[in-house]
Amino acid sequence: MKKRILSIVLTLCMVLMLVPTTAFAEGITPATPQTDTDGVYQIGTAEELYGFAQLVNNGNTSASAVLTADIIVNKGVLKADGTLADDTSGFTSWTPIGNKSNRYTGKFDGQGHTISGLYFNDASTNYVGLFGFLYSGGEIKNVGVIDSYFVGWGQVGGVCGLNDRGAITGCYNTGSVNGSGSNVGGVCGYNAGPITGCYINNGGVYGKNASIVTDCDVKSDEEFANSTVCKLLDTALQNASSDVRFCQRIGKDASPLLTYQFDSIDDHTDDNPKDHICDICGERLSDHTGIDENPKDHLCDICRETLSNHTGGEATCTAKAECEYCGAEYGELDSSNHTGGTEIRGAKDATCTEEGYTGDTYCKGCGAKLSIGTAINMLDHNLEKISAKDATVTETGNTEYWQCKDCGKYFADENGTDEIALDDTVISKLPPEIIEGKGQSITAGEKKELTFKSNAAFSDFIRARLDGKTLDEKNYIVKEGSTIVTLKADYVATLSAGEHTIGIVSESGTATTTFIVNAKAVVGNDTKSPQTGNNSHMTLWIALLFMSGAGVIGTTVYGKKKRAK
Incomplete structure (x- = not known):
């Protein structure tokens, strides 16, 4: 372990010796960074960062680079409340890496380092951010943008202004991002490529999205400081099969650091739980102590890993066995050992x-x-006998039946074996009859009411019929007692001579009778009088009439002459 710590310290010293002095004054002079054996640019200063941006924007869009240190361009760009510093006169302006004419297609790996103090303030410019334009095949990963300020028109993001089918992984931004146009986001303004495991502390991860965004979120400054974002970045890196890991000293580091930036194992945290492993980055810090004294629970007193097994005790259907060594319950319930009664x-x-x-x-x-x-078994029915009752014209009758007082069912036998419906017991009402008004007669054209009485109940009345046709209700009056139908005089006067049949229709049937309308007698030479069809003696009758008249006249004259003599 001591050799490992010494190795890390020596490595850090060598890196610090190789890092050139960073300029923070206005007018940083770009410097082209060195490359490794694979041609990857090694960026460790603000000058080299500006030099890399200049190299890409001049056409070398496929250049790849890594950060070898945290880089500070300007100090105090943002105030404590996240707003722009009052005095910006001394800030060096930033030129985003890649633009519409020079779209970045290389690989940029921040290796967990941060870039601080980027300042860009031009509301008329598109493609603004650490990177302006990321194109197909390009990749940005493992870099944090802090204490930075970006203002543009559209396609404005803390890490990338526009991502056109590139990939952004394991990045975060705690700076300020604003745009007077459209597509403004904390990580990417307009995104059309995968973004994985990226976080910001305000606004949205993207302004507009047309691709897949995974494990990204907006986190507070507190979550950046308390290692929440650090753990999320590690998860994203692990899912991407990367060996790089972030860690953080709670209360000391405002944002994640790479594990190799720690001075000693004591910088790691092993509190929740104590498992010999750093709670934040997952690095193993120590081995089991092997002791089990406080308390005696078969567990390592540091990490609580099991060192021995439980023994003894008896399990029941409700309680597990109790260990004779530590007093804890263990094992499974015994479903055959019941307790507590039934x-x-x-x-x-x-x-x-x-x-x-x-x-x-x-x-x-x-x-x-x-x-x-x-x-x-079912109980017997509690049957009540209902005696038979004859039907009348006004009431239905019923056959003999039995009803259960408990369940209400009906039966045709006293033993309750033949279940029936109540309707099966009903005897229909008797057919009604005309009891008053039979045999009436009138003369044709005579205005006279005709009244007929049926012995059916008034409540059963349906309609009146004459000669088989339904009468219009305006031509008759119906009233109670039992059912009395009176044909109106005006209507009767319209009936033709002859025999007519009236029917009073009720629910129980139709009561019928007949009445006669007699023809009018012949008066004088009334050619309109009804003809019987037999006029063969009409001349004889007229002759007899004249002869009778002559006889009367002759007798009268003879009498007067006799009295005169």
């Missing part, structure tokens, strides 16, 4: 319509069913 559930009394049930037996301790109950 109880009956589901018992039901028999009725005349359903069987009963004795109920099942259950353990009161665990609720398990111990035995199954049995059925109880």
